[in-house]
Amino acid sequence: MSNYEDFKKLYRTQPLDAPDMSWESMVKKSRFLKKKLRITQLVLGLTIFILTFFFFYISAQDMLEVAIPLAIMIGVLALRIVLEVVSMVWLQKLGYSETVDLFRKRAGRYHSFRTAVNLVVTPVFYGTYIWQFIVLLPYFKVGLSPGFYLYVLISGLISLVVLGCYIGNDIRKELRLLKSLKR
Amino acid sequence: MTKEKLFETIYQEHASKVMRLVLGYVKGDKEQANDLVQDVFVKVWNNIHTFKGDSNIGTWVYRIAVNTCLMFIRSKKKLTIYTNAPTEIDQHSDEIEMQFRAMYECIDQLGEKDRSIILLELQDLPQNEIASIMGMTHEAIRTRVHRIKNILSKCANNEQLRRF
Numbered sequence: 001m002s003n004y005e006d007f008k009k010l011y012r013t014q015p016l017d018a019p020d021m022s023w024e025s026m027v028k029k030s031r032f033l034k035k036k037l038r039i040t041q042l043v044l045g046l047t048i049f050i051l052t053f054f055f056f057y058i059s060a061q062d063m064l065e066v067a068i069p070l071a072i073m074i075g076v077l078a079l080r081i082v083l084e085v086v087s088m089v090w091l092q093k094l095g096y097s098e099t100v101d102l103f104r105k106r107a108g109r110y111h112s113f114r115t116a117v118n119l120v121v122t123p124v125f126y127g128t129y130i131w132q133f134i135v136l137l138p139y140f141k142v143g144l145s146p147g148f149y150l151y152v153l154i155s156g157l158i159s160l161v162v163l164g165c166y167i168g169n170d171i172r173k174e175l176r177l178l179k180s181l182k183r
Numbered sequence: 184m185t186k187e188k189l190f191e192t193i194y195q196e197h198a199s200k201v202m203r204l205v206l207g208y209v210k211g212d213k214e215q216a217n218d219l220v221q222d223v224f225v226k227v228w229n230n231i232h233t234f235k236g237d238s239n240i241g242t243w244v245y246r247i248a249v250n251t252c253l254m255f256i257r258s259k260k261k262l263t264i265y266t267n268a269p270t271e272i273d274q275h276s277d278e279i280e281m282q283f284r285a286m287y288e289c290i291d292q293l294g295e296k297d298r299s300i301i302l303l304e305l306q307d308l309p310q311n312e313i314a315s316i317m318g319m320t321h322e323a324i325r326t327r328v329h330r331i332k333n334i335l336s337k338c339a340n341n342e343q344l345r346r347f
Contacts, residue, residue: 003336003340004335006339007335007336007339008305010282010283012305014203014283016202018198018199018202019202020217021217021221023191023194023198026221026228027190029221096230096250097243097247098246100249100299101318107250
């Protein structure tokens with residue numbers, strides 16, 4: 001086994017460098033990341049509240065043909081946000097201090113959930129959202145000024161394309177991760 | 184002992200060892216290793232309350248380090264090899280750098296589990312501690328280490344490492 005011993009000798013010649021950051025800055029970073037996560041969750045929660053508020057603010061419930069598509073759009077968006085918060089909490093509770101074997105199993109389940117969300121739930125929600133947006137367009141045309149209608153149409157289309165690209169990229173990343181977990 | 188004091192002690196004692204372990208997962212790229220070590224110690228800080236003292240604190244830190252590295256390498260594309268070889272004399276350091284590159288190339292050819300096991304072995308951790316980190320039996324680790332040593336010996340027998 002002299003070759004492995006040479007290998008080990010070489011490995012041990014690496015300088016035992018300390019990381020660039022002090023322990024105090026690590027604590028500071030941890031606190032900052034925790035705060036950032038709480039703010040993200042708060043913003044997502046607030047988004048659901050604003051969407052619901054908007055629904056009642058424009059008295060959508062008084063006009064059933066507008067209320068249903070709008071409620072569906074808000075509903076799928078809210079559900080997707082809830083799933084995102086669930087993912088965040090799950091990721092925090094994966095148990096990094098558990099044994100590698102147990103952690104790999106848990107990480108596998110988490111990534112299966114993420115893949116299901118990205119491959120099934122999100123495309124269904126995305127399709128539903130586009131469909132309801134198209135259903136609402138004639139009402140927008142009647143109810144809004146031509147300029148504002150054009151703005152809603154163009155900004156809506158751009159948002160959907162950007163969102164579509166983002167989702168596609170996210171799905172690719174999750175799939176790569178899941179593939180490596182099965183190795 | 185306060186949480187801060189405990190964390191400081193853990194950091195002073197284990198940061199350099201974690202750094203060397205992490206380098207094995209990122210093919211010697213010091214910049215990525217630094218980011219990863221930060222990530223490891225952020226998790227150490229966040230999970231410090233879960234340490235019950237039923238295992239060695241070093242074992243506990245290594246578990247977090249290995250799990251963090253596994254999550255990291257899964258989410259990254261293929262890495263380029265970088266090394267931190269000493270640089271006293273140019274020609275000599277070039278040769279050492281080539282040996283380091285070859286060493287990381289050999290480690291990188293191993294699967295996730297094997298890579299983790301051998302990196303812990305290279306840190307001189309006893310096999311029962313490696314078993315406790317990996318969640319495997321001592322016997323399983325012993326067999327695996329023997330097999331990985333053979334693989335690495337074959338790999339080490341290439342041009343760069345033979346000259347070492």
